[in-house]
Amino acid sequence: xxxxxxxxxxxxxxxxAPRLRLVQPGDAPVVYSTGLKVSERRALRxxxxxxxxxxxxxxxxxxxxxxxxxxxxxxxxxxAAAASTDVVSSANWSSGSVYVVQPGDTLNxxxxxxxxxxxxxxxxxLVNYLDSTTVVVGEHIExx
Numbered sequence: 001x002x003x004x005x006x007x008x009x010x011x012x013x014x015x016x017a018p019r020l021r022l023v024q025p026g027d028a029p030v031v032y033s034t035g036l037k038v039s040e041r042r043a044l045r046x047x048x049x050x051x052x053x054x055x056x057x058x059x060x061x062x063x064x065x066x067x068x069x070x071x072x073x074x075x076x077x078x079x080a081a082a083a084s085t086d087v088v089s090s091a092n093w094s095s096g097s098v099y100v101v102q103p104g105d106t107l108n109x110x111x112x113x114x115x116x117x118x119x120x121x122x123x124x125x126l127v128n129y130l131d132s133t134t135v136v137v138g139e140h141i142e143x144x
Contacts, residue, residue, distance in 0.1 A: 097142070098142050098143070100139070100140055101139045101141060106135070107123060126143075129142070
């Protein structure tokens with residue numbers, strides 16, 4: 001057998017970084033991670049969640065106050081000044097109708113039934129028709 005000389009086409013790297021390093025007793029430890037500790041990150045996350053919950057609750061309270069601040073007629077309610085169309089259309093007392101005074105009725109309660117939108121005008125017309133401000137139980141009143 002004969003000896004052959006093998007030449008390499010690519011030279012070997014002269015310096016290879018070692019994977020392990022010998023630590024001497026006086027060396028400072030190497031810190032591989034940076035940033036906050038896990039406990040600090042958890043505390044920050046909990047604080048953020050508390051702020052978000054407070055914000056959501058305060059927005060709900062503001063929305064509830066805004067809804068309650070709306071005038072009643074938005075929801076179908078009525079007042080003496082602005083009666084809803086349901087109340088106006090439910091008045092079945094028209095001019096010429098006869099009403100029999102019941103126990104507990106007053107002139108004001110009768111005029112409120114006759115004209116719920118403007119009871120003052122109905123009261124004035126009724127007082128003018130009756131020539132009196134008192135009503136008697138069982139009396140038949142013609143609505144003017």
